[in-house]
Amino acid sequence: MSVREPIHRFLAAARRAGVRISTAEAIDAFAALDLVGFADRTTVRDTLGIVLAKTDDDRRRFERAFDAYFAADGSAFAPSEDSAVESDAIAEATRRSELARMLIDEDLAGIVLALHRASEAVDLQHVRIFTQINPYARRILEAMGIAELDDAIGYLRGSQATGAAAAARFLEQRRRALAERARDMVERRLGAYAEAERDRLHDAFLRDVRLTNVDRRDVDRMRTLVRAMARRLATRYGRRRRRARRGQLDARHTIRRNVGHDGIPFTIVWKRRKIEKPRVIALCDVSGSVAPIAHFLLLFLYTLNEAVSGLRSFAFSSDLIEVSTILERETIDDATAQIMRTLGFRSSDYGRSLATFADGWMDVVDRKTTVVILGDGRSNYGNPRADVIKAMYERAHRVVWLNPEYPSSWGTADSEMWRYAAHCHVATVCNRLSDLERAISGLLR
Amino acid sequence: MRSIDAVESGLASAGYIASRPIATAVYLAEHLGKPILVEGPAGVGKTDLANATARFLGLPLIRLQCYDGLDESKALYEWKYGKQLLYTQILKDTLGATLADAGGLDGALERLHGFSDLFFSEQFLEPRPLLRALQAENGAVLLIDEIDKAEAEFEAFLLEVLSDFAVTVPEIGTIAAVVPPLVVLTSNDTRDLGDALKRRCLHLHIDFPDARLEERIVAVRVPDVDARLRTRLVAFVQHVRTLELKKVPSISETIDWARALLLLHANELGPDIVRDTLNVLLKFEIDVAAVTKQLPALLRAADPEAGAA
Numbered sequence: 001m002s003v004r005e006p007i008h009r010f011l012a013a014a015r016r017a018g019v020r021i022s023t024a025e026a027i028d029a030f031a032a033l034d035l036v037g038f039a040d041r042t043t044v045r046d047t048l049g050i051v052l053a054k055t056d057d058d059r060r061r062f063e064r065a066f067d068a069y070f071a072a073d074g075s076a077f078a079p080s081e082d083s084a085v086e087s088d089a090i091a092e093a094t095r096r097s098e099l100a101r102m103l104i105d106e107d108l109a110g111i112v113l114a115l116h117r118a119s120e121a122v123d124l125q126h127v128r129i130f131t132q133i134n135p136y137a138r139r140i141l142e143a144m145g146i147a148e149l150d151d152a153i154g155y156l157r158g159s160q161a162t163g164a165a166a167a168a169r170f171l172e173q174r175r176r177a178l179a180e181r182a183r184d185m186v187e188r189r190l191g192a193y194a195e196a197e198r199d200r201l202h203d204a205f206l207r208d209v210r211l212t213n214v215d216r217r218d219v220d221r222m223r224t225l226v227r228a229m230a231r232r233l234a235t236r237y238g239r240r241r242r243r244a245r246r247g248q249l250d251a252r253h254t255i256r257r258n259v260g261h262d263g264i265p266f267t268i269v270w271k272r273r274k275i276e277k278p279r280v281i282a283l284c285d286v287s288g289s290v291a292p293i294a295h296f297l298l299l300f301l302y303t304l305n306e307a308v309s310g311l312r313s314f315a316f317s318s319d320l321i322e323v324s325t326i327l328e329r330e331t332i333d334d335a336t337a338q339i340m341r342t343l344g345f346r347s348s349d350y351g352r353s354l355a356t357f358a359d360g361w362m363d364v365v366d367r368k369t370t371v372v373i374l375g376d377g378r379s380n381y382g383n384p385r386a387d388v389i390k391a392m393y394e395r396a397h398r399v400v401w402l403n404p405e406y407p408s409s410w411g412t413a414d415s416e417m418w419r420y421a422a423h424c425h426v427a428t429v430c431n432r433l434s435d436l437e438r439a440i441s442g443l444l445r
Numbered sequence: 446m447r448s449i450d451a452v453e454s455g456l457a458s459a460g461y462i463a464s465r466p467i468a469t470a471v472y473l474a475e476h477l478g479k480p481i482l483v484e485g486p487a488g489v490g491k492t493d494l495a496n497a498t499a500r501f502l503g504l505p506l507i508r509l510q511c512y513d514g515l516d517e518s519k520a521l522y523e524w525k526y527g528k529q530l531l532y533t534q535i536l537k538d539t540l541g542a543t544l545a546d547a548g549g550l551d552g553a554l555e556r557l558h559g560f561s562d563l564f565f566s567e568q569f570l571e572p573r574p575l576l577r578a579l580q581a582e583n584g585a586v587l588l589i590d591e592i593d594k595a596e597a598e599f600e601a602f603l604l605e606v607l608s609d610f611a612v613t614v615p616e617i618g619t620i621a622a623v624v625p626p627l628v629v630l631t632s633n634d635t636r637d638l639g640d641a642l643k644r645r646c647l648h649l650h651i652d653f654p655d656a657r658l659e660e661r662i663v664a665v666r667v668p669d670v671d672a673r674l675r676t677r678l679v680a681f682v683q684h685v686r687t688l689e690l691k692k693v694p695s696i697s698e699t700i701d702w703a704r705a706l707l708l709l710h711a712n713e714l715g716p717d718i719v720r721d722t723l724n725v726l727l728k729f730e731i732d733v734a735a736v737t738k739q740l741p742a743l744l745r746a747a748d749p750e751a752g753a754a
Contacts, residue, residue: 022644028477035476036449036469043449046466050473054643056484056650259526260564262533329731331689 004030006070006116007048013125013189014052014065021052041070068188089161093171096155097148103174104167111178118143119185127190137183144182149175222433223299229437230303279310279368283357285375286340287317287348293404293431294344297374298336300436302327312364315339316353316375317346322361350379350416354388362391370398372440374430376405377417384416386423393423402430402439446475446502461490461497462662470649471498480607480628482592482646487633488695489651490662492590495629499586502627507581508588509574511595517602521612523571529564565616575606576620584624592642593632600642608645654696656683662696667703677714678703681747682726688739690732702726714748716740 011029015021021029029051036047045066053059094101102110122139149171156168253269282301286294301313305327315323321342326335365371371392377384393399401424403410403417410417421427430436446452452475453468463471471494474481483491499506509520547553563569572580578587592600606612610622630646632638654662659679663670670678679699686693694702705725711718720737727733736743 024644028479031477032473035473042465043469046469047473050466050470050647050649053648054640055648059648059650256524256526259524259529259533262537263530 004033006113007033009116009120010066010069011052013069014062016125019052019058019062019065020054025052045070068191089156089159089164090167092159093152093156093167097145097152099145099149099178100152100171103149103171103178114144115140115181115185118182119189124186124189127186130190133183133186133190136186137179140182140186141179144178146175146178222296225433226296226299227303229433230300279312279364279370280304281361281365281369281371282311282313283320283353283371283373283375284313284315284323285317285348285373286315286344287375288345289348289378290376290404291345294340295336296433298339299332302332302335304440312361314357314361315343316348316350316356317343318349318352319343320353320356347380348375348378349382350375350377351383351385354385358385358388358391362388362395365392365395367395367397369396370400371396373399373401373420373424375401376403376415377401377410377420378414379416381414384419386416386419389420389423393425398425399423400425400439401427402436403427404431405429406431446472448472452501455501456494456497457665459497459500460665461493461501462658462665463494463497464651464654464658467494467649467651470647474627474629474647477647478610478625480630480646481649482630482632482638482643483649483651484632484634485651486653486693486695488697489653490696491631491651492588494651495586495588495631498627498629502584502586504583504627505581505585506588507574507578507585507626508590510590511592511599513594513596515595515599519573520599520602521573521575521606522614523573524565525569525571529569532564532569567617570614570617576612578626578628579606579610579612579620579622581626582623585626587626587628589628589630591633592630593634593638597639600639604641604645607642653686653693656680659683659696659699663699663703666700667707670703670707671712674706674712674714675703677747678706681714681719681743684743684746685726685736688735690727690735691729692727692732694726698726698728714744716744719744 007030011021011026029048032047032051033044036043038044045063048066049059049062053062090104094104099114101107102114118140121143122136124136124140127133127136153168153171153175156164156171250269250271254265254267255263257267257269258265282304284294284297284301286298290297298315301311301323305311305313305324312322312324313327314320323335323339326338329335330338373389389399401417401420405415405417406429409415410421417427426439428435428439430439446455449465449468449472452472453463453465456463456468456471470481473479483494485491495508496506544553544556547556570576574587578585589603592603607628610625611619613619653659656679659682660675663675663679664672667675682694682699682702702722702725705722706718709718709722719740723733723736727736
């Protein structure tokens with residue numbers, strides 16, 4: 001068995017723990033390990049990290065997996081002073097059990113290798129729940145030849161030879177340490193495999209839970225998800241695309257292209273123009289009726305603002321203010337706190353807020369602007385001023401309304417949603433993170 | 446480059462204190478012939494790593510700064526079209542004499558085909574950084590700085606250079622590297638890089654160093670600064686990094702600050718001198734304000750002996 005086998009098995013384990021490793025990368029990993037050798041654990045860890053991980057997240061996940069997999073397996077078998085003396089009885093014991101020989105010779109590498117081999121033989125990678133720990137540990141010990149070891153210990157106990165009793169005691173003590181090791185190993189594997197799976201499930205669940213129902217303890221995790229999502233969107237969106245536009249001659253390229261024709265322009269080159277990034281204007285309702293999700297919406301705006309240039313954001317409840325500069329200057333917590341302090345939890349007045357927008361900023365809205373409104377459209381029976389939305393609709397590239405309520409409750413009681421929806425390019429439900437991602441990614445296309 | 450330790454001490458002799466993973470990455474890059482993709486916050490010495498490696502190996506450093514709109518004519522090669530124009534002029538002048546005795550159009554054409562086509566040849570090729578790195582006689586260190594600033598298309602175009610160390614010029618053919626250069630790419634993570642590019646690279650993440658490493662770095666870069674003050678100022682910076690700031694100070698700022706303190710003959714980290722020089726360390730007004738507010742606490746934390754400073 002080569003020294004590579006444990007690495008092979010570790011790569012398989014790392015894949016299951018959520019690190020993406022292609023075959024080519026595995027080959028690179030072995031080439032790299034051949035270079036640096038296997039002598040030093042930290043070097044092996046650094047090397048594999050450098051070759052295999054592709055992002056910082058990857059690297060962290062990888063290092064966790066490595067530590068869980070290759071925790072210092074041999075530490076419990078550190079050489080001791082009361083090593084057994086050589087004798088015929090001991091020779092007989094080591095003949096009966098290979099494991100006994102390794103324990104007496106303190107063949108650390110052999111023991112660790114045997115542990116890994118045994119764990120492979122019993123399919124340890126399938127361990128999923130904690131009740132499996134004891135059975136797996138027992139099976140690993142069996143695969144390592146614990147029965148022969150017990151036989152050897154029994155023989156030593158019965159023997160009258162000098163040092164046999166001491167050797168028996170020594171082996172018993174080592175046997176206990178070995179059992180502990182096996183158990184630890186199963187527990188660690190359980191940690192390594194099960195953790196990634198649990199996180200994946202949990203994240204998938206959070207993406208689809210209604211924002212109004214998010215548990216307090218999940219808020220932090222949710223924040224991470226929102227940030228990751230906004231970042232992903234910004235990346236996709238930030239890619240500028242080129243588009244040819246006929247009409248303007250590119251003199252420099254034309255000359256260059258036609259040098260071969262003595263400068264006579266056979267081939268004409270036109271200037272290419274980059275598409276301007278569309279401008280986004282976001283209006284976010286932070287009134288009492290949407291308070292539970294307002295935090296997330298603001299968080300989302302904040303993150304998007306970090307990533308996308310030319311985003312102007314407004315918050316409104318009883319009136320509307322521009323919050324672009326607050327989002328720009330303050331830290332995320334201060335910004336949301338400040339906005340919520342100024343406007344939050346008041347009853348909403350869509351009419352007044354929209355009127356304020358129309359007076360102050362309508363001229364910002366032009367053919368390239370996308371307007372996103374996040375709100376429930378409940379105006380407390382005031383004048384809804386749907387005409388402002390209509391004006392936006394006529395001026396803007398797109399008007400998108402994201403409503404946390406379901407269409408079945410649109411238009412009930414004080415909801416003016418249907419009147420607004422009539423003047424939106426898109427009016428849709430947005431009550432989950434996955435909804436939000438879908439809506440925004442559609443709009444940034 | 447015999448061992449990782451040799452790389453570590455070699456980089457140290459070039460004035461770069463490398464952590465173990467950094468030295469490992471450079472060692473692997475040299476021996477596996479793979480580019481290193483260095484990521485991490487601004488100012489932790491990503492670009493400097495390439496500089497130091499070049500100094501250490503005694504190779505020229507060829508730098509390609511990426512930006513939005515960078516294309517192959519600026520990164521790879523360009524035809525010297527001024528010269529090409531002149532060449533056609535000369536050709537026109539001499540053509541008459543050369544072809545005079547050819548006898549008829551067919552003969553002239555026949556002879557024309559016989560001439561070697563110099564128009565698109567290496568003589569008229571103006572090498573840009575990537576091609577220069579491939580043509581370097583004894584190898585080179587190629588630094589592709591801030592690859593995330595270039596467009597996604599440019600990445601695709603880099604793939605050939607990075608995996609085969611060759612470029613293809615349509616008119617001439619493939620030009621392969623004389624000696625494969627050691628390639629260092631840096632990224633500030635302003636956008637996610639493509640998987641194809643990442644797959645070809647070794648990935649090295651440089652983070653802010655811990656206090657011990659940072660002290661060693663400051664000791665090498667600003668040797669004149671007093672050891673006690675060095676410990677204090679590094680501890681102070683380390684504490685500042687734990688605050689929620691718009692831009693936390695990086696190593697280069699620590700070094701600048703140490704230089705500033707040296708210049709002002711400060712040998713104590715008193716509240717006044719810190720307040721006066723804080724703008725060396727922090728680049729935003731609100732950050733300066735935030736740190737000033739917490740200055741006494743930070744100084745106490747950085748200075749365990751002093752008690753209430």
